[in-house]
Amino acid sequence: MPLRLPMPRAFLPLRHAVFRTLWLATLASNIGMWVQNTGAGWLMTSLDPAPLMVSLVQAASMLPVFLLALPAGALADIIDRRVFLIGAQAWVLAMALLLAVLTASGSLGPWGLLALTFAIGAGSAMNFPAWAATTNELVPREDLVGAIALNGIGFNLARALGPALGGFAIAAAGPQAAFVLNAAAFLVLIVALVLWRRPVEPRGRIPKEHLVSAMRAGLRFVSASPAMRAAILRACTFFLFSAAVWGLLPLFVRQQLGLGPQAFGLMLGVMGLSAVAAGFALPSLRGRLDRSGMVFWASIGICAAMGILAASTHWAPAALGMLLYGASWIAAGSTLGASAQLAAPGWVRARAIAIYQLSFFGVMALGSALAGWVGGRFGVPLALGAAAGLGAVAAVAVRGWRIDSVALAPAAAAPAPAPEPEAPDPALRALLGEHSGRVLEVVRYCIDPTARDAFMAAMQEVRRVRLRSGAATWRLYEDVAHPERWVELWTVESWTEHLREEARRTDWDRAALARAAALHRGEEPPEAARFLNVVP
Structure with missing residues (x-):
């Protein structure tokens, strides 16, 4: 009789076929997105190597989330999410192909690169809240936290593979090859979404919400939810300072380490592999630390990583810094994301997640641009060192904002909290x-x-x-x-x-x-x- 080994806890949500198919397709699209980001960042060092312009590539990819996340979340809550997701992927596919054609023909300038990077980021911004809210439909509640963590593992696995693949594609056939690979990856996800037979939602007696009123309802929910407000504040303080690495890494590799595109991709790959490894270790760590403690120590860890990078002039300590950075990133990012999802009920989940993503992507865009400005005036090492020091101070300052969900004790033998009012008069x-x-x-x-x-x-x-x-x-x-x-x-x-x-x-x-x-x-x-x- 063959011996069956138990499935690792991190992989348990993959038992569900639809989640498994969409997770694998999303992994492919995330790999493509990291290939795209690697190609765009490296291409800008040739088109305009100024630190501010290089950092604006990351800002252009993240700024659309700040601008579009809330309407995207509202739309994902009030229309069929499958159709919505297919439309978002089709937009990214079209923009990636246009970027590849213009790059190959030599018609692309630095501002054109930023514009198309922004357009691709817009498609991703429409996708993020819808996909996050869909997770609850694909797995039962007992596997939800594991599925959220597995999404984080997949994202970081893509971050490990995508930049390395992008670096080699750039070296072999130029940046346009990276953009073509991104388009192919999103085609895989479109096919998976077309094959998904999402159950038709029953039509209720209450009409669907309109976009503007749905957005207002989402904002009211978040403003009145202490758990959501705490998750957003902790995310903003974490991502504002840690974004310095994303904005400055191409220049750090090229100028401070004196290395080429393969090393740039491998540095990102090291960080991604570290994040994947840390993702598998998170279930055991959660038994020792609550969510608030996890985010605090991950914040301290990522600041230490940026300090190591600031002092590095050789690839070996830089790789160590990237290892610590990746592990801290997944520990904080997945914990904060899970807290945001668990704090929002189904009717508003996509909107609440969108507001959460709007906040941290917005501060990431701001942090990346600020790091580029400081790096241009005072040098990359000082910019990374300042982000490390200020990030540690901010982590201590917001430590008291708890993100752990506390259940409300039910009232025993209480009367009905909201007695049924009289029925409306027929005349009205x-x-x-x-x-x-x-x-x-x-x-x-x-x-x-x-x-x-x-x-x-x-x-x-x-x-x-x-x-x-x-x-x-x-x-x-x-x-x-x-x-x-x-x-x-x-x-x-x-x-x-x-x-x-x-x-x-x-x-x-x-x-x-x-x-x-x-x-x-x-x-x-x-x-x-x-x-x-x-x-x-």
Whole structure:
């Protein structure tokens, strides 16, 4: 009887066929993207070797995420994600082929390279939130964290293989070869997406959200979610300073080490392999460190890596620095990404992830450009050293912002947190819909004055629940003549938005509402009512 070895924990999500197919196709497209980035960065050192222009290649590839992530996330939440993903890949394929043709014909200048790099980055920006939100559809919940980590491993495996492949392609046939390889890789992903038979979502009684209102709902959710805000802040402080390596690595290899494109690709490959190895070690590390601790120590590690690079003039210590950089990058990046995904419910997941990605890609573009400016004025070693020192200070400063999810304890034997209001009067039903105007919702509580502090604390979380569910405004009033009487008021944009509130609430949200309602005094539950704005 053949001996079956257990599958490593990191590979368990690959048991699911659709996830496995799309993961492999995405791996191919990520390899192509790193080949593209390597070719673009090296081509700019020939077209215009100024440090600022070289660093702008990385900025141009990341800036579209800052500009397009939120509308991309909203679209991925309100239209078929499979169709959306196919369209994004087709755009990248077309831009990569155009870049290859212009490079081969000698018609491409430095600003043209930046423009097409930006266009390719725009396609990737449309893809990122949709793909991240799709992971939850492809694996069961028990494999979700592993699937998120495996996506990070795949990304870093691509980073290990792509730059090395790009370096050799450039040396053998010029930068245009790197751009052709990128186009071929995205064709693989398009085929996989076309073959994916995504289940048709049942058509609900509530209309689909519109783009602008969906974007507003996503922003309100993130602003009212402490876990999302903490993940975004920690990501911004981490990526702002660590982006210096991405902006300066081509010049570091060419000027400080005096090496060629093969060495540039291999340096990136070393970093990627280190990230892959660290990805396999993360499950055991998570048993010893919580998420916040993992990000802190990874931040310290990446700052130490940048310090090593700043002092390196030989490839050996530089390779050691890249090893530490890659391991720290995957440890922080995958932990922060998983925290962001787990903090967002399904209805808003793509938008929340998009805002998270908007934030850290934006600061990466800023950090890369700033590092290029400092490198141009004061030299590459000083720019890397400054990023290392400031990054360590920032990591200590934000250490108190916890990204670990804390479950809300359910309220035992609590009355219904939001009693069902009376049905709308038939005479007004014709006014209720997407264009009804704002709806005011009211809940009246009777609270024992001795429980005032406990009620105020409970209502702070209720406020966040209402805002996360779509409230445009929220207020709490206390009766000055009868301190036991309280009125909670919040508004939503329309009657349709009001109908979406309950579907958007999680079990944690309902538990928070129940804890507040449990403090209500009286035989009847809190009184709820809804009012339609009839005066513009």
